[in-house]
Amino acid sequence: MVAQHAAEKKREMKYNVNQDTYDEFVKACSRKGLAPQILIEQAMKKFVETGQI
Numbered sequence: 001m002v003a004q005h006a007a008e009k010k011r012e013m014k015y016n017v018n019q020d021t022y023d024e025f026v027k028a029c030s031r032k033g034l035a036p037q038i039l040i041e042q043a044m045k046k047f048v049e050t051g052q053i
Contacts, residue, residue: 029036
């Protein structure tokens with residue numbers, strides 16, 4: 001029998017952001033072909049590891 005990885009846990013985050021800032025961020029992600037939630041997850045991971053972004 002092969003060991004399987006545990007299912008990845010996800011948490012929904014709700015936060016308030018200025019509409020203009022959010023729109024600009026989403027547009028920038030779209031221009032680069034990136035998903036906004038992936039960038040946020042990567043920034044959070046880097047912050048946890050290093051203490052800075």
